[in-house]
Amino acid sequence: MATLAELHRELFPAAEPVAALEPGQAERVVGWVRTLKARVPAFDALEADDLAIVPISALAIVAGGASDLAALAEALLRAHVAGVLVLDGGGDEAALTIPFGRALADHGVPGYVLTRGSGSLGGAGEGSGVAVFGADGGAEADGLERAIIGYLVNRRAEFERQAALLEAQLGRLALQSSDLATLVGAIGGFLERAVALEGRRGDVLAVQAPADVPDAAVAAATYLAGPRAARLRAAALRVPLPAASDGDRSPGALVLLGDRPASELERVVAERIAGLLALEIARTESVSRARDEARRSEALPGDGPPWVVLVARQVLPDLPADIAEREETRRELRRLAPARRLALRGDSTSLELRLVLAADLEDPGGLGLAGRVAAFLGRTVAVSRAFTHSTERAAAEADARATLDAADGLPAPPPVALAARLPAYRLLGNVHNVPDGARQARALLEPLLSGSPAAVRDRLATLRALLDRAGIAEAAAALDVHRNTVAYRVRRIEAISGWNLDDPDLRFALALALRLVQEEQS
Numbered sequence: 358m359a360t361l362a363e364l365h366r367e368l369f370p371a372a373e374p375v376a377a378l379e380p381g382q383a384e385r386v387v388g389w390v391r392t393l394k395a396r397v398p399a400f401d402a403l404e405a406d407d408l409a410i411v412p413i414s415a416l417a418i419v420a421g422g423a424s425d426l427a428a429l430a431e432a433l434l435r436a437h438v439a440g441v442l443v444l445d446g447g448g449d450e451a452a453l454t455i456p457f458g459r460a461l462a463d464h465g466v467p468g469y470v471l472t473r474g475s476g477s478l479g480g481a482g483e484g485s486g487v488a489v490f491g492a493d494g495g496a497e498a499d500g501l502e503r504a505i506i507g508y509l510v511n512r513r514a515e516f517e518r519q520a521a522l523l524e525a526q527l528g529r530l531a532l533q534s535s536d537l538a539t540l541v542g543a544i545g546g547f548l549e550r551a552v553a554l555e556g557r558r559g560d561v562l563a564v565q566a567p568a569d570v571p572d573a574a575v576a577a578a579t580y581l582a583g584p585r586a587a588r589l590r591a592a593a594l595r596v597p598l599p600a601a602s603d604g605d606r607s608p609g610a611l612v613l614l615g616d617r618p619a620s621e622l623e624r625v626v627a628e629r630i631a632g633l634l635a636l637e638i639a640r641t642e643s644v645s646r647a648r649d650e651a652r653r654s655e656a657l658p659g660d661g662p663p664w665v666v667l668v669a670r671q672v673l674p675d676l677p678a679d680i681a682e683r684e685e686t687r688r689e690l691r692r693l694a695p696a697r698r699l700a701l702r703g704d705s706t707s708l709e710l711r712l713v714l715a716a717d718l719e720d721p722g723g724l725g726l727a728g729r730v731a732a733f734l735g736r737t738v739a740v741s742r743a744f745t746h747s748t749e750r751a752a753a754e755a756d757a758r759a760t761l762d763a764a765d766g767l768p769a770p771p772p773v774a775l776a777a778r779l780p781a782y783r784l785l786g787n788v789h790n791v792p793d794g795a796r797q798a799r800a801l802l803e804p805l806l807s808g809s810p811a812a813v814r815d816r817l818a819t820l821r822a823l824l825d826r827a828g829i830a831e832a833a834a835a836l837d838v839h840r841n842t843v844a845y846r847v848r849r850i851e852a853i854s855g856w857n858l859d860d861p862d863l864r865f866a867l868a869l870a871l872r873l874v875q876e877e878q879s
Contacts, residue, residue, distance in 0.1 A: 359509055360384045361440050364408070367512075367622045368504055385439045390505045395419060399429070405437040410502055412444040416453055423456060430460040444501070516622050520629035523547045527633055531640075538563040540637060544611070544630065548623055550593075551576040551614040554634065557606055557685050559588070562638075566614075576615035588612075594619035596627040598635035606681070608638045642684055659697040661715035662745040665723040667730060668757040669738045670765075671703075671710045680705050686734075693729055709761075710734070711754060716743055724773060731772040737764050739774040768872065788872050798870035804854035806874075817871060819846040823858070824868045 362383035388406035393399045395415040403409065420429045433441060441461065445454050507515030526547070527540055537554055542565040545552040551566040551573040564581060566573035580591040589595075594613040600606060611627050611634055613619055619627075657664050670676065671683060683705035690712065691701055702711040712730065714723040723740055731738040739761035741753035756776045763782035764774035774782065788794065799806065805816040822832035823843070833840040847858065856863060 358386050358388065359512070360386055361408070364505060364508065367620050368501070368508060387439045387505075387509065389509065390502050392499070392502050393419070403432070403436045403438065406439045407436065408505065409433060409438050409441045410444065410505075411441055411457075413453055413457075414444075416457060420457075421453070423460070426453070426457050426460040427463070430457070430463070433461070442501070512621075513625075516625040517629070519622060520626040523626055524630055524633060527630060531633070531637055536563075537637060537641060538565065540634065541565045542567075544626075545570075545573070548613065548626065550617065550623075551580070553577070553580060553612040553614060555610045555612060556638075556688075557608055557681060559610075560685075560689070561588075562609065564614075572615050572617065580612075580614050591615075593617060594623060594627060596624075596631050598631050598638065600635075601639065606679070608635050608681070642681070645684070645688070657713055657747055657750065658700050658715040660717065663716050663721075663743040664745075664750070664753075665714050665716055665743050666741040666750065666753040666757045667710075667712040667714060667723065667727050667738050668741075668754065668761050669710045669730065669734055669736060670708075670761070671705075672708045686710075689733070690730065693733075694726060699726070709758065713750065722775075724775075727773045737761060737770045737772060737774055739764060739776065741776045785872065788869055791869075791873075794869075795873050798873035801866060801870045802874055805850065815846065816850060817874065819843060820850060820867065821871045823847060824864055824871070 360383065364387060365383075386406055387408045389404065390408045390410060391400050391403055392410040393412065393415050394401075395418040397419060399415070399419045400409070416426075416429075420426050443454060443457070504515060504519065507518060523544065526543055530540055530543060541552050541554050541563040545565040545567050549567060549570050551564070551570070553564040554562045556562050561581065564577050566577035568574075576591070580588050583591065591614060592612045593615050596611045597607040598609050598611065600608065611631055613623055613627065687701055687705060687710070690710070691699065693699065694714070698715045698717075700713045702713060703709070714726055716723050720726065722743065727738045727740045739757040741757040741760070744750065744753045753776075756779075760774050760776045760779045760782065763779055763786055764770045766786040767782060791797075802817070805820070806813055818836065819832070822835045823829070826832045826835060829840050829843050829847070833843045836843065850856070851858060856867075858864065858867075
């Protein structure tokens, strides 16, 4: 046996009470379920503790007038039904929903009023005690009757049957090459709640909120608005998707959203379909990799010319070796700009990440996007010179690759390395090869190398910041200290060393010496 509250929570959770319930009303035990037919007699049988399903379309045929509605309400009262489930499919017949609810209230039918959506029954059932549920007309009466009977007889078996129905529906959609958003939408519609699908890193792959579920839009908006920590709190249930093999990471998670606790049915369904979603994510990734391969010889981004090539390391000892993680990184890089401006070449097995960017008037050298890519990856990105013909792309890639090699050889590689500065990177990278350079550098900087290690580091860092930048204000910003602190340190350096830091020849020699000494210390 089951109570009305249990049936409501598990089988039609979007139904909402439109009046305050008296104590114990939600706990009325449902013995069986009967469906009103569009004929006379309307019910084959009606006994105490039955749940009466009343499709409005059938009600319009058997009880279209006010007196007929009152007679039906009186019959339900005499039968001592546990409640009434109204299936409001919209259309002209929907106008009977409110007067039917009033008829139930007028006759004092015990129970309570529940509706779905906007609460079209208003206060009709307030104080009446009849259980009236309003459900979407898309739910077939016979299917709902079967679900309720299955729940009453063997709820676990019914949950598995419902999960199998959804699994079959998702399988059909997958065979039709539907995308992940379509699958997630089908899950949300089936469970009548907002649903999200997350990727391996917790990034949002798809979110769907059924339009006819009152709390779904708010739940989805709350989930999307916050950072990852807030998204974790916004989940009513998070089910990890199974990994391909032992030791692999889960490819993501299915997330049920909203404040409403997850029901037993939702838990069974989510666990049942998790494997199918994992397969679909794997299929999507395989298709993406195949498209990457095909795009190797495709045309350059449509918004060019001119174009520039961006190159960064993809394979290094300290970088993730997992192909799936690299694919995740590549997907996120594609989101930095539309396809007409950005193309990602190669695949997850390539040594470098290679991007071709169509430059624009606001960012003619591609430096803005290069900075975003460098910040996202946490490593140096090299940018080629601009080119205007597709035949020049290979040379631009080689140009950027050589620039990256030279920049990586510096003691402190810049976040964005420009191919136009390749000779400078090579010169600076070979300063340590100057004959007797290290000894001469230490001799020049000897006044600053005495004292505690912390004091030496502060002096050298201050001098390097001053020599590398236009003035004291810029040096202070680079060191993240007040400009007065830098001015004081510079005066101390000049006092200790006897140098005049306005002398250009001395500044040049000190800049070289600093690079040699700091490289030696690193």
